[in-house]
Amino acid sequence: MKVLQKTDEYTIYQKRSGRYAVEGADKKIINGDEKVSILIAAGVVKQAVAKPAPVEEPAVDEAPVEEAPAEAAPEEEAVAEEAPADETPAEAAPAESADEETK
Structure with a gap:
């Protein structure tokens, strides 16, 4: 040493x-x-100074953008729920007519 x-x-x-x-x-x-x-x-070593973390504040324009998708999500879910209901009778209709033709 x-x-x-x-x-x-x-x-x-x-x-x-x-x-x-x-x-x-x-x-x-x-x-x-x-x-x-x-x-x-x-003075052998220098003390490390921690940099202050930058504080990010959302801009006024960004806040409404975040709220819009949250409101749109229930509408998308409603459309998604309706779509399978519409497809099911359409799929069942050809199957029924095919059964009727074979009789």
């Missing part, structure tokens, strides 16, 4: 893997949030 910075309170090492180790004055390894704060304060 390579010594990067040494103070009275801690020693910062860089491992061969590129990661960092922080050793306290009592020769114990420091981990977790304390280690991160020491590395940031020493």
